[in-house]
Amino acid sequence: MNIKRNVLLPGVSLAILLASAALSRSAPQHDKTNGIVGRDTTASLAPYFTPANTLKNTPDAEGFIRRWLLLEPINKPNRSNTVFTDSYLRAAFTTTYFPNQFTAVPKNGEKVKVDTQGLTWHALESNNFNIKLFRFASGLNKPTYGVLFWAVTVINSPHEIKNVRMAAGSNSASMWWLNGKETVLLSGDRRMVMDDCVSPRLTINKGKNIVWGAVINGPGMSDFCVRFLDENGMPIKNLTITYE
Structure with a gap:
């Protein structure tokens, strides 16, 4: 031999x-x-993400939403996270960065221009309950500090669900919307904690519902988690999740 x-x-x-x-x-x-x-x-996004597919997707066993469209980070330099007051965040998150910012669900691979930055939307499945934005950015060789991330997903419900609360956590500050209405604002310099803030009572419509989120960070790691809780505080899992 x-x-x-x-x-x-x-x-x-x-x-x-x-x-x-x-x-x-x-x-x-x-x-x-x-x-x-x-x-x-x-390969560069593994082991934190896998590409989203068209198969049926539901919240995980704890109700967390793992399928998201993520936009490559927008440059938003901040040397410290202490500036993330409510007024600063509302100004930062309501600024128009790209066309149809709150009126259309982006397509996987769609490109937008923010000032001189050419950015792409990525439809991804998170391998963790928390969406690791730092790893998303670093995996694509994008800036990881002094950045603003946008996230969007579509949840589909077989029936109307009232008295729902959106529960979110983020590192660092973030704001979340359901069907175009502000639901949760997490301000200040904070670590990601599940259910860190919960919204007032909401209604998930029968059929299609759109969740938008914006996460901003200066130095440090960036991630978030989102789920919906019913009126008894239990995670809602009878939803399907798409990215279009």
Whole structure:
């Protein structure tokens, strides 16, 4: 039996060979869909995200929504998170950054321009109950500090559900809307805690409902979690989640 062995050439160290192999693995791959060379974003977002698909998706066992459309981060420099007062956040979150900001559900792969930034929407499934925005940005080689993230998802209900509360947590500050109406504002410098803030009583309509969110952070990690609780404080799980 012939056994193939790796043979080091004179003057070539093992460290150099390993470094060369690592560079080869991380080198850009040819993207056959658009004819350009780019990173394998599926691999770069693992193990925190997988691409969303068209199969039926529901909240997880604890009711958390894991399927989201996420926009690549908007530059919003802040050296400290102490500036995130209610008034600052309302001004930051109600600024128009791109067309149809609250009137249309974006498409997966849709591109928008914010000032000089060209940004793309990504339809993703989170592998955790909390959506790790820092990992989303770093996985795409985007800025991770001094940024503003936008998130949107569509929940579908088989019937009208009254006296619902949206429960959200985020790192750092965030604001959330249901069907165009503000529901929760999390201000200040905070860590992500599940059900950190809950909304007043809401109604989930029969059929399609749109959830929008904005998360802002200066230094540090960024993530969020969202779920709906019924009038008894129990997670609502009989929903389907889409991204269109």
